[in-house]
Amino acid sequence: VAHSDTIVGGFTRQAESFNASAPATNQDLLDLISALAAPRLEQRWLEAACGPGLIARSLAPAVAAVHGFDLTPAMIALARRDAAAAGLHNTTFAVGAAAALPVPDASFDGAVTRFSLHHIPVPVRVLRELRRVTRSGGTIVVVDPLADEDGGEAAFVQELERLRDPSHWATLSRSRLNELVAQAGLRVAREEVRPMELDFEDWLSRGGADAAQLAMVEALLSERPQGTPCFRIQPRRGGRTLRLQMWLTRLSSDD
Numbered sequence: 276v277a278h279s280d281t282i283v284g285g286f287t288r289q290a291e292s293f294n295a296s297a298p299a300t301n302q303d304l305l306d307l308i309s310a311l312a313a314p315r316l317e318q319r320w321l322e323a324a325c326g327p328g329l330i331a332r333s334l335a336p337a338v339a340a341v342h343g344f345d346l347t348p349a350m351i352a353l354a355r356r357d358a359a360a361a362g363l364h365n366t367t368f369a370v371g372a373a374a375a376l377p378v379p380d381a382s383f384d385g386a387v388t389r390f391s392l393h394h395i396p397v398p399v400r401v402l403r404e405l406r407r408v409t410r411s412g413g414t415i416v417v418v419d420p421l422a423d424e425d426g427g428e429a430a431f432v433q434e435l436e437r438l439r440d441p442s443h444w445a446t447l448s449r450s451r452l453n454e455l456v457a458q459a460g461l462r463v464a465r466e467e468v469r470p471m472e473l474d475f476e477d478w479l480s481r482g483g484a485d486a487a488q489l490a491m492v493e494a495l496l497s498e499r500p501q502g503t504p505c506f507r508i509q510p511r512r513g514g515r516t517l518r519l520q521m522w523l524t525r526l527s528s529d530d
């Protein structure tokens with residue numbers, strides 16, 4: 276199965292649950308993204324791999340227009356539905372691949388993508404594409420969970436993540452992300468790492484794994500019950516908390 280088919284299949288099933296999930300709707304994170312984007316009322320913004328358009332919908336009142344693109348038609352349908360329900364008239368959503376967006380060069384003032392790079396086998400292509408569609412001097416905001424710098428720890432988490440959700444490709448370490456940013460001809464204007472806590476059981480249940488895969492996740496976890504520094508699992512009454520490290524960055528092009 277091509278990875279893009281795994282993505283579309285997985286996110287068709289997960290569309291509604293992702294749209295309502297705590298990490299997706301976390302207002303603090305949406306506010307941090309708006310602060311990093313610092314959009315202006317006359318600007319046109321693009322959201323790549325927009326899913327149900329949560330960021331597009333949160334930016335919409337602060338800009339002239341936001342256009343969202345996603346590979347999964349079910350996500351685009353949700354984004355349109357919820358933008359209409361919110362009375363937003365300056366958002367549009369269409370099916371489109373993040374590394375081959377159907378828009379001209381330099382046609383946006385800013386571009387944003389969240390929780391997407393780790394699903395994409397060659398993520399530098401997405402960074403290059405965001406650079407292409409953003410005007411010179413424009414802003415690019417990228418948010419994704421970090422992988423551990425230690426290769427063994429990163430491999431452990433990658434195995435677990437792929438068992439839980441086959442649409443996962445690989446989270447990247449902070450140093451690797453910075454290499455890709457440079458390879459894409461972009462410069463880091465601001466970079467932050469913030470912890471993000473999730474309910475581990477809720478996170479597991481949204482991935483689409485069947486009982487056998489979930490048993491394999493638990494078997495793997497029994498080797499390392501506390502997880503890793505970038506994927507810390509803490510028991511608490513009634514369940515487990517998953518603490519990730521979130522990478523938030525504002526980029527600009529060198530030209």
Ligand SMILES: C[S@@+](CC[C@H](N)C(=O)[O-])C[C@H]1O[C@@H](n2cnc3c(N)ncnc32)[C@H](O)[C@@H]1O
Pocket residue numbers: 282283286293299323324325326327328329330344345346347350371372373374388389390391394395
């Ligand atoms: C975890 S969801 C995140 C949605 C949204 N970015 C957000 O943070 O609310 C990942 C999304 O990436 C999309 N996606 C994955 N690979 C893609 C690609 N190559 N091009 C466009 N969208 C892609 C999926 O369809 C899915 O909607």
